[in-house]
Amino acid sequence: MSLRYALLALLRVGPMSGYDLKLQFDTSVGHLWHAPDSQIYPELRKMQDAGLIEGEDQVRGTRGTRRVYHVTDAGESDYLAWMNGPLSYARVREPASLKAAYLEAATPEAARTFLEEHIAHWRGELDQWEDELTRIEGRSNPALMRRLEITPEDDKDRVVAFKRLGYENLIERARTEIAWAQRGLTMLERLQGRDA
Amino acid sequence: MSLRYALLALLRVGPMSGYDLKLQFDTSVGHLWHAPDSQIYPELRKMQDAGLIEGEDQVRGTRGTRRVYHVTDAGESDYLAWMNGPLSYARVREPASLKAAYLEAATPEAARTFLEEHIAHWRGELDQWEDELTRIEGRSNPALMRRLEITPEDDKDRVVAFKRLGYENLIERARTEIAWAQRGLTMLERLQGRDA
């Protein structure tokens, strides 16, 4: 269900087409909740069917069209209900922890490679999130700039503070994963050293 | 695909029925990768169809049966291939970060409740994982004990070390989430104090 609210969060700032949403998605809320186009377009249809958004077809050139969506009152209250209601947590499903816990079956090289790739993976995510956080604090992220344009002066800091909070969660997660894998590498060396 | 390898990890220790697996699952690998019965039984069928495990029906009483599965050579090499191969990472999809980043739409009370429930949720997980880790280090977890019985003396520490590594990942994750939400609560108070 979160995809729906990620899309509403963007659309609440102003009307947009599916294509606009897709582009903005990748440079804003998509950092927190990934979704490919093949999920976005059908979800917009479902949201329209549910009365949360409405789309108007606009002409483009002679034959082209684009459908511009805006949030309805029902969509706004659904969004607020999600924001004010409890969040449901998914059950634990951590492939990396699972693999780590049974790594005795892997070769020492494969174990090391696994942890190194874990570090590389989370380093990549971390870099992106840190860049994004920089753009948020500098208020230079396009989606945030649009959001701040329609925000009363007194609330702007508040909006930025929550964006920062969201990204900090991911950043701390990534740092924890990296530190864990590094400790794992040290442990591997100790295990191998013992055999030698 | 991880469910398959979670099940193989258990079955490799010794033959078991779906029911045995389900019970052991919840007190061992299920802490790392959750799965309900309704997923376990069908997955065992698929694994059998794929030739990774074989089941034999045993009689129980006069009419009852239970199917006891064991890992085939193909299953063993599939498991080792997974363990020695690269892990594929899922794209980011963090409902809590998403909600946090747009929390300006929630009431201050709802924002506080959200963070408090986040702490409660991860505290609950943390407690379970810490208990489990204690049972692992004390070598009193039943699944681990069965595993160690068939493990050469020299490898036992290694097996335990990897279990510890896996659980530490989850424990650190939980602690990070709790610390983050606590900082979030402090931030909320600062935001509200500013308005007063």
Add this chain to the structure above:
DNA sequence: CCTACCATGTAAGACGTTACATGATTGG
């Protein structure tokens, strides 16, 4: 005219959730 970008999807299948469904056996 052609390339980059605008614009919108479908189809098939894997994975996961929730709820429901059924019957046998063992121990007290």
Add this chain to the structure above:
DNA sequence: CCAATCATGTAACGTCTTACATGGTAGG
């Protein structure tokens, strides 16, 4: 005999991935 536990699922639905599919428009 009755309750707890053993034992094995199905059905319906929603989410997500991967791959494919199609055409229009704007600018150089």
